[in-house]
Amino acid sequence: xxxxxTSVVGFPRxxxxxxxxxxxxxxxxxxxxxxxxxxxxAELRLYGWKKQQAAGIAYIPSNDFSFYDxxxxxxxxxxxxxxxxxxxxxxxxxxxxxxAHGYQGEKGDVKALPMKKWFNTNYHYIVPEVEDSTEFKLxxxxxxxxxxxxxxxGIETVPTVIGAYTFLRLARYNGKKCAKDFVADAVAAxxxxxxxxxxxxxxxxxxxxxxxxxxxxxxxxxxFNSIYAxxxxxxRAKSSLKILLQTxxxxxxxxxxxxxxxxxxxxxLDFVEGRKSLELVQKGFPKDVLLFAGIVNGKNxxxxxxxxxxxxxxxxxxxxDASNVVVSTSCSLLHVPYTVAAEQKLPANVLxxxxxxxxxxxxxxxxxxxxxxxxxxxxxxxxxxxxxxNRAVQNELAALSAADxxxxxxRLDRREIQKNRFHLPAFPTTxxxxxxxxxxxxxxxxxxxxxxxxxxxxxxxxQKKIAECIQLQEEIGLDVIVHGEFERNDMVEYFGSKxxxxxxxxxxxxxxxxxxxxxxxxxxxxxxxxxxxxxEWSVYAQSCTQKPxxxxxxxxxxxxxxxxxxxxxxLKTQVQQIALAIRDEVLDxxxxxxxxxxxxxxxxxxKLPLRKSDWHKEYLDWAIPAFRLVxxxxxxxxxxxxxxxxxxxxxxxxxxxxxxxxxxxxxASRSDLKLLDALxxxxxxxxxxxxxxxxxxxxxxxxxxxxxxxxxIIAKIPQQNVWVNPDCGLKTRGExxxxxxxxxxxxxxxxxxxx
Ligand code: GLN
Ligand code: ZN
Numbered sequence: 001x002x003x004x005x006t007s008v009v010g011f012p013r014x015x016x017x018x019x020x021x022x023x024x025x026x027x028x029x030x031x032x033x034x035x036x037x038x039x040x041x042a043e044l045r046l047y048g049w050k051k052q053q054a055a056g057i058a059y060i061p062s063n064d065f066s067f068y069d070x071x072x073x074x075x076x077x078x079x080x081x082x083x084x085x086x087x088x089x090x091x092x093x094x095x096x097x098x099x100a101h102g103y104q105g106e107k108g109d110v111k112a113l114p115m116k117k118w119f120n121t122n123y124h125y126i127v128p129e130v131e132d133s134t135e136f137k138l139x140x141x142x143x144x145x146x147x148x149x150x151x152x153x154g155i156e157t158v159p160t161v162i163g164a165y166t167f168l169r170l171a172r173y174n175g176k177k178c179a180k181d182f183v184a185d186a187v188a189a190x191x192x193x194x195x196x197x198x199x200x201x202x203x204x205x206x207x208x209x210x211x212x213x214x215x216x217x218x219x220x221x222x223x224f225n226s227i228y229a230x231x232x233x234x235x236r237a238k239s240s241l242k243i244l245l246q247t248x249x250x251x252x253x254x255x256x257x258x259x260x261x262x263x264x265x266x267x268x269l270d271f272v273e274g275r276k277s278l279e280l281v282q283k284g285f286p287k288d289v290l291l292f293a294g295i296v297n298g299k300n301x302x303x304x305x306x307x308x309x310x311x312x313x314x315x316x317x318x319x320x321d322a323s324n325v326v327v328s329t330s331c332s333l334l335h336v337p338y339t340v341a342a343e344q345k346l347p348a349n350v351l352x353x354x355x356x357x358x359x360x361x362x363x364x365x366x367x368x369x370x371x372x373x374x375x376x377x378x379x380x381x382x383x384x385x386x387x388x389x390n391r392a393v394q395n396e397l398a399a400l401s402a403a404d405x406x407x408x409x410x411r412l413d414r415r416e417i418q419k420n421r422f423h424l425p426a427f428p429t430t431x432x433x434x435x436x437x438x439x440x441x442x443x444x445x446x447x448x449x450x451x452x453x454x455x456x457x458x459x460x461x462x463q464k465k466i467a468e469c470i471q472l473q474e475e476i477g478l479d480v481i482v483h484g485e486f487e488r489n490d491m492v493e494y495f496g497s498k499x500x501x502x503x504x505x506x507x508x509x510x511x512x513x514x515x516x517x518x519x520x521x522x523x524x525x526x527x528x529x530x531x532x533x534x535x536e537w538s539v540y541a542q543s544c545t546q547k548p549x550x551x552x553x554x555x556x557x558x559x560x561x562x563x564x565x566x567x568x569x570x571l572k573t574q575v576q577q578i579a580l581a582i583r584d585e586v587l588d589x590x591x592x593x594x595x596x597x598x599x600x601x602x603x604x605x606x607k608l609p610l611r612k613s614d615w616h617k618e619y620l621d622w623a624i625p626a627f628r629l630v631x632x633x634x635x636x637x638x639x640x641x642x643x644x645x646x647x648x649x650x651x652x653x654x655x656x657x658x659x660x661x662x663x664x665x666x667x668a669s670r671s672d673l674k675l676l677d678a679l680x681x682x683x684x685x686x687x688x689x690x691x692x693x694x695x696x697x698x699x700x701x702x703x704x705x706x707x708x709x710x711x712x713i714i715a716k717i718p719q720q721n722v723w724v725n726p727d728c729g730l731k732t733r734g735e736x737x738x739x740x741x742x743x744x745x746x747x748x749x750x751x752x753x754x755x
Contacts, residue, residue, distance in 0.1 A: 005325060006364045007059035007292050009208075009248060009268065010160065010332025011048040012357050013066060014511050016342060020044055021515035024067065034093055041065065042149065049155045055361035059292070061206065062150050062157035063143040064332065067093070068100040068514050071170065072113070072126040074162040075099075077140035078189050080171070082129045084110045100126060100514060102697035112697050114172070115513060116648070119210055119249045120273075120607055121299070121335055122520075122562060124513035128167065132175030136185035138192045147202055158244065159197050163207035164190050164231065165224045170211065180223055187227055191234035198239030204266070205235075206244040210331075212259070213250030213274065214610050221255055228262050244268060248294060248331035250610050251276040260286050268292035271312060272299075272330035278312070281319045291320045294330035296363050301336055301508065301522065301564045303355045304363045306378040313367065327368040333357040337508035345506055350524065352381060356508065390501070390526035397576050405625050407632045407640075407660050411685060414636045414662060421595070421637050422548060427710070427749040428479040429724045430689070432643050432665055433552045433598065434491075434731035435469050435484035436738050445489065462486050463540055470544045472739065477746040480596060481549045483541035485731065491554045491600060492562040496521030498533040499581050502563065513696070516732075522564045523574055529581035532588045539592050550641060551589040551597040556582055556626045561603040572622040579629040586631055590638050598641035599630055599661070602728075605649060612651075620655050627659045639663065645728050650678035657685050665689035667727040676716035688717060691727020692748070693741060698733065700740045706748035714752075724749040 014020045023040040026032040045065050052060040066073050075081065076096055085099045088107045097103075102112040114127040143159040150157040164186040168179040194205050216224065228245070235241055244266035245259060251274030252259060259267055267285075269277045271294055285291060293316055295309050316325060339358040340351055355363060366374040407414075448458035469484035488494040496502040502521040509517035534551060542549040556579035565574055582599065589597055604627075609618050631640045642659060645667035649656060653675075656664065668675050668690035675690060692709040693701035706724075713722055724745060730738050 003056040003365050003368045004058050005323075005327055006055075006057045006368045007158075007268075007326045007328040008052055008057050008061060008333060008361065008364070009246060009294070009298060009329050010061050010064035010334050011052060012334055012336070012338055012511070013044060013048065013064065014509065014515050014517060015040075015044045016047070016338040016507075018509055018515070018517055020067075021517065024515050028097070034091070037067075037093075041067065045146065045149065046153055049150050049153065049157065051358055052361055053155050055358075056365045057361060059204070059326065059328075060150075060155060060157045061160045062146045063159045063161055064334070065146060067096065069124070069126045070162055071118075071128060071167070072096065072100055073140075073142060074167055075126070075128040075171075077138065077142055077161070077193070078167075078186070079137050079139045080128045080130055080134055082113070082131060082174075083133070084108075102694075102699050104699040109699065111694065111699070115696065116170075117606055119213075120610055121249075122510070122512055122518065122603065122606060123335060125170070128171040130171045130173050130175075130177070130182065132177050134177075134182070136182050136189055138189045138196075141196070143193060144196050144200060147197060147200055151200070156203070158204040158206050159202055160206040160208055160246065161190075161193065163209040163245070164227045165220075166209050166211035168223070168227075169214075169220065180219075180226075183223060183226055184230075187230045187234065190231055191238070194231075194235045194241055194243075195238045198235075198241040202241060204242045204244055206246045206266075206268075208246045208248075210247060210249050212247050212252045212255055213270070215612055216254035221258065224255055225258050225262070228264075232263055242266065244290075244292065246292065248273075248298070250274050251280060253280060256280045256283070260284070260289070264289060266290040266292055266326070268294060268328060270294040270330045271316070272297045274330075278315055281316060285320045287321070288324075290324050290326055291316070292326045292328040294328045295367070296327070296329050296360050298329040298331035298333050298360070299335045300567065301354050301356055302567055303353055303359075303378065303381060304367070305382050306363075306367065306375050307382070309367055310370075310375075327364050329360060329364070333360060335510055336360070337505070337510055342507040343505050346503060350503055354522075390528050393526045393528045393577055393580065396580060397573065400576070400629070403632075405628045405632055407628065407634070409636055411660060411662065415687075417636045418639050418662065422639070424479050425753060426719065427722055427724050427752050429746050429749045430478060430480035430550070430665070431473075431482055431725055431742070432691075432695075432727075432729045433482050433485050433550070433600070434488070434729035435472075435482070435486070436733050436735045437486070437731045438735065441465060441486045442489075445487070462537070466537065466541050467544050470541060470549075473742075474545060474547065476739065476742045477750075478742065479547065481541070481545055481547045482552060483537055483549060485552060485729070487537055490518060491602070491729075492559050493519055493521055495533065495554050495559055495582070496563060498531075499527055499529050499578070501525045501527035501577070518562065520563050521559075523560070523566045527574070527577035527581055529584050533585055535585075535588050535592050535594075538589055538594050542593060548596050549594065551586075551594040553582055553585055553589075553597065553599045555599045555601040555604070555642065556630060557607075557623045558601050558603040561607045572626075575622060575626040576629065579626045583630045583633065587633060590634055595637070596639040596641060597631070597634070598643060599627070600643045601627060601659075602643060602645045604644055604656075605652060608652065615652075620652070624655055624658055627661075631661070641665065643728075649675055653678045653682045653684055657682065659686075661686055663687040663689070663723060665691065665723060665725045665727075667691050676713060680716040684717070684721075687721045687723060689723030689725040690717075692724060692745060693726055695726045695728045695730055695733055698737050700737050701744060703744040703747045703751070706745055707751055710748060710752050724752075
């Protein structure tokens with residue numbers, strides 16, 4: 001039975017057991033054919049549709065599947081493919097993967113398209129590149145094919161596609177043309193897609209327009225209006241296809257009036273992150289339009305509080321006729337794992353609070369149908385208290401004062417002290433921390449976890465790997481050494497598992513980039529550290545070399561941002577508790593002779609509110625102090641590094657400087673070092689290593705390429721502040737390409753020293 005008023009924005013696609021990841025990896029290695037990969041993909045799509053059908057969801061999406069990324073799919077659907085990929089002479093799917101992760105082989109050598117975080121999530125999308133010669137036109141048929149595939153299985157779906165506004169807004173323009181020059185062609189192309197879907201008997205098309213929740217300026221608003229005024233007209237002229245404008249990740253305060261005036265058949269609003277969505281709807285909502293009300297949180301893993309959701313629905317229904325309200329997810333369920341049913345290890349009193357994608361389907365059905373039994377059960381659940389408290393941590397937090405956030409002396413004075421301590425050459429070279437996680441490294445961890453080998457065997461193996469890794473780094477000639485992170489599966493999961501207050505799932509994977517997934521820890525209670533975490537590894541590593549070894553930690557903001565946070569305690573409280581735990585680790589490393597400590601904040605920018613006006617008060621005002629809290633107590637001669645990746649930092653470089661680290665390394669190579677201008681303008685004070693090559697791709701950068709990158713860097717940044725490093729950790733890379741790349745990196749740094 002379908003419950004007429006339920007909808008899902010998107011469903012996970014990597015497979016309950018990450019089948020898509022494994023199948024694609026085999027495909028890249030040539031172990032399975034393209035058609036076998038396609039078969040896996042079809043099975044995964046069918047699985048998702050069937051689950052949604054079984055839960056009674058009325059509006060089930062299609063074309064939410066992707067081999068890599070939906071934005072990249074949209075680019076390939078509409079011929080927004082840079083020349084360099086088109087000219088390679090590859091098959092369509094190979095071309096697509098070339099754009100996603102670069103291509104180096106018989107047919108050429110091309111870099112991947114840049115990758116960025118998808119709004120305020122830990123999912124990454126591929127940034128389309130538009131050239132002046134780009135002809136925006138429909139060349140693909142993926143939405144039509146997937147719609148038909150579902151239809152064949154007896155499932156009516158709503159084809160969903162990234163909308164023209166968001167696509168043109170996120171794209172990068174390499175030539176003279178800009179977004180508005182492509183509007184007319186884009187409209188025609190989207191209209192043609194709609195027409196084809198109508199011919200196949202689709203009832204609806206959904207245009208995903210998350211970019212509408214960003215700040216929209218006058219110019220952008222004009223573009224949005226011109227796109228949809230024309231597109232609606234063209235679609236209406238040819239068919240009676242219904243049109244849903246789907247937004248998520250916030251509210252659409254800047255364009256709400258336009259949206260309701262344009263004449264969509266359905267409008268999807270996010271009532272979870274959209275703080276103003278209710279207020280907007282209360283201003284008026286058109287009579288014959290369906291409101292797809294995103295009330296079930298698509299981003300977290302906690303059960304919905306039915307009492308609270310019902311109250312929200314009641315509010316909404318004061319402004320919108322109840323029969324026009326469709327209960328929906330706040331965003332795609334891509335950002336949560338498949339199902340709680342796959343968790344066998346956690347106790348029932350924890351699991352009963354969890355709701356993953358498949359459970360959320362049932363929540364939609366409960367809420368839409370007003371299931372009374374379910375409501376009673378839910379009330380009982382929320383009435384029971386759940387989290388273990390830790391008074392000591394709560395007291396420690398309460399006692400913090402300004403001095404706990406202020407490192408002494410100031411950075412320039414520390415720099416002198418550290419120069420005299422380390423005597424590093426100009427353009428010091430280093431890496432971001434991890435070295436290739438080979439099959440044997442993973443096997444060693446797995447064997448230990450399963451109890452197949454003793455702790456001693458496990459440690460011995462890792463020590464051997466550390467010693468080898470350090471020898472390799474010395475041979476290559478790197479100046480600041482790392483231990484390689486062989487003991488870690490994931491930079492957040494590792495720390496979460498060693499700190500009290502977190503719980504861990506077995507299977508709760510969510511996609512991060514391509515088909516790569518992360519398994520975020522869950523903040524369950526008050527957080528504290530009961531014993532040192534990394535000290536033994538770092539001390540062992542330092543015993544293998546005279547050169548300084550960097551201690552390697554994950555920062556509190558990243559740990560929180562890459563975990564599923566609690567909803568019953570503020571983020572500020574959670575981050576400070578984590579900061580205190582990491583601070584203890586920093587001080588223990590220092591006490592044990594570790595002279596340089598890197599505190600990674602890879603995800604610092606990730607949760608930056610999407611609207612500028614919220615940045616400071618809602619986020620940076622607690623995130624930056626949390627980082628300062630971690631290192632404020634170290635000695636002046638201890639050098640603190642941090643690292644960040646995949647984001648546009650341009651607009652927060654002053655806040656980054658204000659974290660008061662001594663050195664920062666970042667991802668910059670995929671964004672063509674655009675960041676340098678921002679650093680330059682802000683008179684960035686922290687020493688900085690903008691990544692000189694892209695580690696997300698297996699291609700080996702030549703020495704010359706790195707020299708060129710360094711020249712660009714020193715044109716903008718004082719030479720004495722420049723470090724030389726790859727743009728992120730090397731754990732996903734192979735050993736051969738890593739060694740070759742790092743040799744070129746060191747050679748490039750040496751050349752610069754001679755110049
Ligand atoms: N130190 C980590 C590593 O090298 C950093 C990873 C990251 O920034 N994502 O793997
Ligand atoms: Zn990184």
